[in-house]
Amino acid sequence: MADELAALQAEETRLQAELADWEAVDDETGSVQSLTDGADYPPSETDNGPPEANEQPSLVNHGRSLQGGSGLATRDETAAIVAASRARQQSLSERLDSAQEMYGTEAVLRNKVAKTAQLLETAVKGVDIAFVMDVTGSMDPWIDAAKSKVTAIMEAAETIHSGAVTRMAFVGYRDLEDARRYEVLDFVSKEETGRLKAFLHEIVATGGDDACEDVAGALKQVLALSWMASTKLVIHIADAPCHGARYHHNSLDYHLEGDPSGLVPEELLQQLCASRVSVYFGRINASTDKMTGIFAGVPGELLLHLLAAAAGLLPGEVNGHMLGQYAQ
Structure with missing residues (x-):
């Protein structure tokens, strides 16, 4: 149980880091939402939007590193992945709480068993x-x-x-x-x-x-x-x-x-x-x-x-x- 608890804690730490990355992507896509209206981005060089909207190297890097492919994520896709990550984190947190509760209960039971054994030894x-x-x-x-x-x-x-x-x-x-x-x-x-x-x-x-x-x-x-x-x-x-x-x-x-x-x-x-x-x-x-x-x-x-x-x-x-x- 202790090993499982440690593994769950490590997984939660990893998920939190992943979620932070996706939220960063979400923040970047949000800044150009009114310009893209859900289209793939960064916008093409033919778009007439502000120059800063045409420069999204960090977004491209996020999309490729997190998705493992060359395509870029739309805002909707990013939001879906963020939601999925949050759901995974919630599920993990519940598992972690359950594991901690079980581990705590097990420790209490072990303590009671030890005390009972001591009492029985004395009672003999x-x-x-x-x-x-x-x-x-x-x-x-x-x-x-x-x-x-x-x-x-x-x-x-x-x-x-x-x-x-x-x-x-x-x-x-x-x-x-x-x-x-x-x-x-x-x-x-x-x-x-x-x-x-x-x-x-x-x-x-x-x-x-x-x-x-x-x-x-x-x-x-x-x-x-x-x-x-x-x-x-x-x-x-x-x-x-x-x-x-x-x-x-x-x-x-x-x-x-x-x-x-x-x-x-x-x-x-x-x-x-x-x-x-x-x-x-x-x-x-x-x-x-x-x-x-x-x-x-x-x-x-x-x-x-x-x-x-x-x-x-x-x-x-x-x-x-x-x-x-x-x-x-």
Whole structure:
């Protein structure tokens, strides 16, 4: 593209010079238009016009050098050639503008590709951690714990890969009938920890009419995060199961048939696992056991010790279910 652009610029320069020559011819022919009335010129020696009209050596030279022949150009012929030259120049200018635009676009794309490659190279060694948390009224103490542990968790995560870029996201959820169902902050880096802290500071534990919460909707929000790192972790902390009679033991549930929009939590978890996201669940009480047993495929309890800082987030009596582990 650069070579084509240079060639077009050279051609435009040549055309401009050619056009200048033809315009000079046009100016000379114009000075005798009233005498020639479109006839070939210079006028013959028998014409009675002014002497200066009989002396047109520059016009003869122009006609022969530009046309490549011995004949002389009439004004109409000269004007036609000038018009054609201008049309060629206009066409060339449009091609040149198009080439410059394409070349500029190509340069921008190359720059974007280079930046993307750099980001991907960094991401290969990165760690993405998404905290998913029930933020209804009963979860107030756990939200306060999360607020106080964010920095420690990010620092601990960086020990997984030396030099890795750690990013953290937060997905808070309430229930289907709540006016504000979700509190979502997409991934931020360690340098933006202050932004995450400020976000958490504004979250108020409220809502949740029945005993079950919108877990399925929360998982859908998690899938929509900008996952990029090679190591992807979800730490889900909740004290209530999702909607659907099969996920709990007679808990108060206004949606016993499950999520009204048709979301199925297991299917959403499978999508996360297919993306090589490791999902851990922080168990606060027994009300979530049936749900996590279904999620994991087999019942059981596993101490949540993925990160020392994450373990410190949860009191000693809190256990964890590992729902899926696919981290590289």
